[in-house]
Amino acid sequence: MAATAETIQQVKELGDRYKYGFSTDIESDMAPKGLSEDIVRFISAKKEEPEWLLEWRLKAYRHWLTMPEPEWAFVDFPQIDYQDAYYYAAPKTGDKPKSLDEVDPKLLETYAKLGIPLREQEVLAGVEGAPKVAVDAVFDSVSVGTTYKKQLEAKGIIFCAISEAIQTHPELVRKYLGSVVPAADNKHSCLNSAVFTDGSFVYIPKGVRCPMELSTYFRINQENTGQFERTLIIADEGSYVSYLEGCTAPMRDENQLHAAVVELIALDDAEIKYSTVQNWYPGDENGKGGIYNFVTKRGACRGRNSKISWTQVETGSSITWKYPSCILQGDNSVGEFYSVAITNNRQQADTGTKMIHIGKNTKSTIISKGISAGHANQTYRGLVRIQPGAEGARNYTQCDSLLIGDKCGAHTVPYIEAKNSSARVEHEATTSKISDEQLFYCRQRGLSDEEAVALIVNGFCREVMRELPMEFAVEATKLVGISLEGSVG
Amino acid sequence: MLKIENLHVEVDGKEIIRGLDLEVPKGEVHAIMGPNGAGKSTLSYTLAGRDGYTVTDGKVTFRGRDLLDREPEERAADGLFLGFQYPVEIPGVATLTFLKTAVNAVRRQRGEAEYDAMQFMKLVRGKAKDLNISDEMLKRPVNVGFSGGEKKRNEILQMAVLDPAFCLLDETDSGLDIDALKVVADGVNALRGPERGMLIITHYQRLLDHIVPDRVHILAEGRIVESGDKDLALELEKKGYASFGTDRAA
Numbered sequence: 082m083a084a085t086a087e088t089i090q091q092v093k094e095l096g097d098r099y100k101y102g103f104s105t106d107i108e109s110d111m112a113p114k115g116l117s118e119d120i121v122r123f124i125s126a127k128k129e130e131p132e133w134l135l136e137w138r139l140k141a142y143r144h145w146l147t148m149p150e151p152e153w154a155f156v157d158f159p160q161i162d163y164q165d166a167y168y169y170a171a172p173k174t175g176d177k178p179k180s181l182d183e184v185d186p187k188l189l190e191t192y193a194k195l196g197i198p199l200r201e202q203e204v205l206a207g208v209e210g211a212p213k214v215a216v217d218a219v220f221d222s223v224s225v226g227t228t229y230k231k232q233l234e235a236k237g238i239i240f241c242a243i244s245e246a247i248q249t250h251p252e253l254v255r256k257y258l259g260s261v262v263p264a265a266d267n268k269h270s271c272l273n274s275a276v277f278t279d280g281s282f283v284y285i286p287k288g289v290r291c292p293m294e295l296s297t298y299f300r301i302n303q304e305n306t307g308q309f310e311r312t313l314i315i316a317d318e319g320s321y322v323s324y325l326e327g328c329t330a331p332m333r334d335e336n337q338l339h340a341a342v343v344e345l346i347a348l349d350d351a352e353i354k355y356s357t358v359q360n361w362y363p364g365d366e367n368g369k370g371g372i373y374n375f376v377t378k379r380g381a382c383r384g385r386n387s388k389i390s391w392t393q394v395e396t397g398s399s400i401t402w403k404y405p406s407c408i409l410q411g412d413n414s415v416g417e418f419y420s421v422a423i424t425n426n427r428q429q430a431d432t433g434t435k436m437i438h439i440g441k442n443t444k445s446t447i448i449s450k451g452i453s454a455g456h457a458n459q460t461y462r463g464l465v466r467i468q469p470g471a472e473g474a475r476n477y478t479q480c481d482s483l484l485i486g487d488k489c490g491a492h493t494v495p496y497i498e499a500k501n502s503s504a505r506v507e508h509e510a511t512t513s514k515i516s517d518e519q520l521f522y523c524r525q526r527g528l529s530d531e532e533a534v535a536l537i538v539n540g541f542c543r544e545v546m547r548e549l550p551m552e553f554a555v556e557a558t559k560l561v562g563i564s565l566e567g568s569v570g
Numbered sequence: 571m572l573k574i575e576n577l578h579v580e581v582d583g584k585e586i587i588r589g590l591d592l593e594v595p596k597g598e599v600h601a602i603m604g605p606n607g608a609g610k611s612t613l614s615y616t617l618a619g620r621d622g623y624t625v626t627d628g629k630v631t632f633r634g635r636d637l638l639d640r641e642p643e644e645r646a647a648d649g650l651f652l653g654f655q656y657p658v659e660i661p662g663v664a665t666l667t668f669l670k671t672a673v674n675a676v677r678r679q680r681g682e683a684e685y686d687a688m689q690f691m692k693l694v695r696g697k698a699k700d701l702n703i704s705d706e707m708l709k710r711p712v713n714v715g716f717s718g719g720e721k722k723r724n725e726i727l728q729m730a731v732l733d734p735a736f737c738l739l740d741e742t743d744s745g746l747d748i749d750a751l752k753v754v755a756d757g758v759n760a761l762r763g764p765e766r767g768m769l770i771i772t773h774y775q776r777l778l779d780h781i782v783p784d785r786v787h788i789l790a791e792g793r794i795v796e797s798g799d800k801d802l803a804l805e806l807e808k809k810g811y812a813s814f815g816t817d818r819a820a
Contacts, residue, residue, distance in 0.1 A: 521620050522658040524642035525651075526668075526728065527676035536671055540662030540711065 112169035118142060121275050124169050128244050128278075131251060141264035141274035148268045154431035155460040155492060156400050158373065161338060168276045168309070232292070239284040240295055243311050246282035253284055257315055261344040261381045261408070269340040269402075270377040273309045277342070280311035285320035285351070294550055296325040310341040316351035318384065323354040325553055339398075340375045349384030349411065354392070356549055358557050360564070361397035366455075368427025371399025378405035379435075382414035382443075390417040391434070392548045394557045396564035399428055404462065406435035409443035409471075416445040419545040421557075423538075423564050424457030424489070433463035433494075438471035438504070447478040450542045453489035454568035460492040467504040474501060480510040483541050485534065485568045520569070530569050535562030571596040571767040572617075572637075572736060577628035579609075579616045579792075585626070586612040588792035594785075596735075599768040601778055603803060604789035605811040610771045611655060613789070614740040618652040619645050633735060647679035649735030653725040653742050660712040665724065668712045669694060669731055676732060697730040701757050719750030726757035737761065737768045743777040755780030775807040788814050 112123050121142050125135040150160075233240050239250060247254050264274035285291055316322055326343075339361070345353050355378075364371025374397075380389035391405040401424075407416025418434035436445035445465065453459045465476045482491035493510050515537050523533035538561050539546065546554055572594045579587035586609045594600045604610050616623045617630065619642035630637040632650060640648065660668065673693075674684040685693065698708060701723045713721050722742055729737055739758065743751055758781050762768070770781060778786070778800065786802040787794045788811070796802065796814050806814065 516658075517621065518658045519660055521618075521642065522654065522660070523672075525618050525646055525654075526672035526732070527643050527646040527679065528671060529643050529675070532671070532675060536663055536668070537660060540660055543662035 111167055114167055115164040116142075116166075116168055116276070120168050124276055124278060127169065128247070130247060133255065134247060137259070137264070138275050141271050142276075144265050145268065145271040145275055148265075148271055151268055151402075154402055154462070155458065155494075156402060156429045156431050158400055158429075161373070163272075166338060169278055236289050236292065237286040238289060238291055239282065241282055243280045243282040243313060244278075246284075246313075250282075250284070253315065254282070254313065257313055257344065257346055258311075259344075261346060261379045262342050262377050267377060269375040270342050273311060273340050273342045273377070277309040277311035280313075280341070282312075283314040283322060283324065285316045285322045287317045288319040289317075290320065291322040294323045294325050294552075296327070308337070308339045308341065310339075312341070312343040313346075314344070314353060314355070315346045316348065316353050316387075318348045319350045320348075321352045321354075323550060324356070325550060326355070326357045327360075327553070327556070337371075338373045338375070341377070343376070343378040343405075345378075345380030345389055347380065347382050347384060347387035347389050347414075350386045351384060352388040352390075353380060354390045355380070355405075356553055357391075357393040357395075358549075358553055358560065359393065359395045359397050359401075360560055362399075363397050363426065363428050363564070364399035366426045366567075368399060368456075371428075372397065373400045373402075374398035375400075375402045378403065379408065380406070380416070381408045382411050382416060382440075384411040384414070385440075386413045387411050388415040388417075390415075390419070390548070392417075392419040392545065393421070394542075394545070394549070394560065395420070395422040395430065395432065396560050398430075401428075401430040401432055403430075403432045404434055406437070407445065408437045408439065409445065409474075410439045411443075412440040413442045413444075414440055415443070418445075418447045418449070419548045420449045421452070421542045421545045421561075422450070422459060423452045423561065424454070424459045425564055425568055426455040426457060428455075428457045429459070430457075431460045431462055433461045435464040436466070436476060438465075438467045438474040438476070440471060442473040442475075443471055444474070445476045447476070447480075448544050449478075449480045450545055451480070451482045451491055452485065452538055452541065452565070453482065453491050454485035454565055456488050458490045458492075460494060462494045462496075464496040465498070465506055465508075466496075467499040467501050467506065469500045471501050472503050474504040476504075476506045478506075478508045480508075481541070482510075482512040483538065484512065484514045485565070515569075531562065531566055534565050534569050538562075538565060571633060572769065573631040575629045575631075577613075577616070577630065578626045579612055580624045580626050581612060581622060586792055587616065589628070590789075590793055592787060592794055594736075594767045594769055596767050597764040598784040599762060599770065599781065600785045600787060601770045601772060601781075601783040601803065602787050602789050602794075603772055603775070603806060606773070608789045609792045610773075610789060611740055614652055614655075614738055614771055617645075617738060618642055618650065643675070644679070646732075646734075647676050651729050651732055651734035651737050653722075653729060653737065653739040655741040655744060657713045657716075657721040657725055659714045661714050663712050664709050665712050666694065666708045669708075669728060672728065673731055694727075694731060698727060700760065701727050701730070702753055703727055718745035719747065719753075722746055722750065722754050723757070726754055730757065730761060735766060737766065739768070739770045741772055742770070743772055743774065751777065752780060775803045778803045790814060 112120055118139060121138050125138055262270050264271050283295060314324060345355060347353050361372035361374060362370060382389050389407050395401055405418060409416050416436050422430050422432050424430050434447055447463060449461050451459045451461055461480050467474045480493050484491055491512055495508055497506055499506055519537055520533050523536060539558055546557060549557055574590055574592040577587050577590040578585060602610060612623060625638055633648060637645060670690050677684055703723055713724060742754060746754060783800055786798055786800060788796040
């Protein structure tokens with residue numbers, strides 16, 4: 082378990098407060114500031130995209146212009162000036178690298194500082210029994226290095242940058258892109274559809290169990306560059322894949338907009354497990370700076386007996402607006418949502434899920450753990466909808482909030498719409514505080530204030546943490562402590 | 571080892587400890603007995619450093635250094651262990667995880683190498699067995715759903731694993747039936763030794779049948795009003811607290 086030990090060591094070595102506040106000096110090939118049809122054409126041309134995709138982008142852009150900003154979420158921020166941002170920035174590497182050796186060493190260094198070096202993957206390959214993780218690294222907007230491709234190719238698995246998939250597997254991309262999250266779904270997804278620059282593409286063929294966790298580490302690096310990642314994962318009949326997404330960003334003074342779209346498609350008997358650890362710059366103690374994370378994530382359980390499971394640990398961003406959802410179309414399909422959201426200082430989060438039961442005997446589970454400290458505000462917003470045809474559908478929802486201090490807030494807004502009388506829907510919610518007794522008990526046993534809070538909060542989140550793949554869980558446990566530093570005492 | 575001089579403590583502006591003097595040398599077990607409201611728990615919380623217990627006068631020396639200016643976790647690292655009257659529940663945190671975190675936090679503060687999983691399990695297994703604590707109980711969240719006896723045995727397990735220089739036990743016998751009392755007392759007795767001091771705070775004499783103290787002190791209205799050997803506890807049991815310089819009955 083060399084990698085796990087290394088990761089623990091690296092997380093330990095990270096300094097105070099926000100650990101990833103550095104930026105790498107790499108030349109960028111940038112589009113001019115602002116957003117227009119020309120910029121959309123520029124991006125599409127840069128990527129040498131087919132005509133149908135350019136048309137798709139332009140349609141989305143024109144629709145985006147007509148859409149109002151969504152205002153229903155319980156978050157507060159100044160109006161975004163979409164013309165004051167860059168929509169395309171790619172590290173200048175000339176021709177695409179053939180191997181990691183050809184990747185800019187500075188990029189590799191950046192990942193090393195994040196505690197997740199690309200090279201670790203190669204080391205891992207030589208370690209017997211070590212977990213295998215394939216990384217498709219997204220640096221700003223263009224994928225710069227992809228590992229393990231050969232091993233995956235042998236199984237017929239496609240794991241590459243979506244820009245590459247557009248060139249090499251246009252039929253798959255065209256069939257599924259926008260089929261779960263239509264361009265016009267919401268203002269942010271619509272913008273993404275118009276200007277997305279890169280992201281990951283995964284296709285697991287029929288009956289194949291992906292032999293390793295697939296992983297992408299995102300990193301926003303260019304000043305004022307909005308990040309518009311697009312991820313598309315298709316699990317064909319009887320296949321299985323576990324996908325990890327981890328994110329960090331360097332410290333910036335100006336707010337950065339991030340509007341990603343993730344689409345998952347599970348066909349008959351297929352299963353997709355999607356895990357996220359999100360640790361983008363949350364802004365300083367006064368709420369200055371930080372990332373706006375406006376993400377649309379949705380999975381479609383199209384096939385019978387299919388399953389989609391979302392697990393997320395959200396500790397970063399100044400504003401989080403995110404509802405990973407499942408459309409349970411196939412009979413007996415299963416949707417799961419396990420979430421830990423931590424907000425400290427002036428962070429705001431409005432997050433939750435939607436479970437749409439369409440097929441018969443569909444089942445969903447929602448476990449949401451919200452932790453609020455400092456002046457932070459957090460809302461769980463969830464929808465459980467049972468359609469008339471969803472005979473025998475079942476949902477279980479548990480929403481727990483933990484407050485640290487007396488200036489933060491936690492809100493729970495569940496929507497339940499049951500249109501089939503055979504459905505069973507359960508909702509449980511609790512709100513609690515870390516007590517002085519608990520803190521004192523831990524300190525009497527030798528733990529510092531901050532170690533005590535981290536331990537208690539990790540206990541509170543345990544049901545979610547145990548859903549994470551092992552190598553991710555270690556990092557996430559450390560992050561819980563890091564993100565709550567300074568919240569007591 | 572522990573020396574308390576003229577200690578005065580206020581809680582919520584009310585003076586509870588009023589000029590308490592006490593010395594426990596290493597290798598000795600002392601018992602403090604007292605009626606409800608005498609200040610027994612206030613004394614234990616003050617020694618452990620809990621917020622809200624304000625020392626207005628006096629001095630406490632522990633292993634040759636001033637105790638009162640130390641943070642609670644520093645006192646723990648210095649070797650002061652408090653067995654709680656009401657052990658606290660920590661949902662979701664396995665007892666084993668809690669123990670390991672505590673042991674390593676203390677070792678880190680002392681500049682000692684942390685235990686790895688193997689070393690730690692070896693340490694815990696033996697001690698848990700002595701206290702009749704099963705693996706299943708170690709996996710359960712700290713004190714959540716534990717019976718009264720299980721909670722107290724868990725306190726003694728933590729004490730055994732942390733191996734403190736000084737054990738302060740606050741009403742460890744409360745809520746225990748006679749069998750559980752025996753297990754707990756055996757656990758405490760196993761920790762008696764020439765280098766370790768103990769202060770056992772209790773309301774009833776029965777615990778002292780099992781843990782025989784070197785000295786017994788009677789605490790009333792915030793002061794030690796009488797000290798003696800183990801027979802003092804028996805005498806107290808017969809006569810009641812009223813006859814020992816206090817008009818407050820037990």
